[in-house]
Amino acid sequence: MTGGAEEVPVGLPRNYLRPCLLLLLAEGTSHGYELLDQLPALGMHRVDPGGLYRCLRAMDQEGLVRSAWEPSTSGPARRTYELTDEGREWLHVVAGSLAELSRSLATYRRRYQRSVQRHERRR
Amino acid sequence: MTGGAEEVPVGLPRNYLRPCLLLLLAEGTSHGYELLDQLPALGMHRVDPGGLYRCLRAMDQEGLVRSAWEPSTSGPARRTYELTDEGREWLHVVAGSLAELSRSLATYRRRYQRSVQRHERRR
């Protein structure tokens, strides 16, 4: 607009990938490549596979998920991930945090709209 | 619960500080130390002053805000910040992004609750 047109880094929540993966795994056992396709529906556009696999392995080591190799007749083997009880607990906690964030964003929106109205009235 | 009690990094949106500061400045001219007190109301608990002042100066250099030193009779001088037109534009854009994020979080919540219900029913 003004010339600068600075790139506006929108910004998803920090560590948003983990909650998303846990939710998807709560909906059913899956593997990395498939999860990659399902992530955009949760607001995660252009996820890099590297980070995804790293995240899955980290959660595996922490006991939030359980992994198992599943040989495939067509194509390379898949590593399937399953949510553990601890992972389900974690999901519950993080869902609460996201709900709190959602409330903060609602507050933000309310105050933003009020400030816009005040600005419009002043013109 | 299980013993680990892993620290859950909740995670506010990336670059959330900027939108918050711009909103607060849209509500009225202010200075750093005062903004520091107003941030918790927008979900930002325990903000470090360093980052705050850095952020304000960065936005000043980018032309999103305008700063002016205001001498004080009691206590040190204050640097007051005022929103520019460009900053208001930026605020509008970023508010849209946050609204989009809010929608993603709503989707997340819906799917989470459905997955919980399915899990309860299975027991």
Next chain:
DNA sequence: GCGACGTAGGTGCACCATACACATACCGGG
């Protein structure tokens, strides 16, 4: 046979926001 393509998983690395610690300066009160 062989290269190209889609599937599937993985490593290395640089960047940048954030977090934490610490420094400076002004003023008033005990």
Next chain:
DNA sequence: CCCGGTATGTGTATGGTGCACCTACGTCGC
């Protein structure tokens, strides 16, 4: 005179994220 509250900063480590790149398997087409 030191201390606490106000107010603004600097230095630096950490860690999530993004980008580039790599391996391996199977299949289709030439």
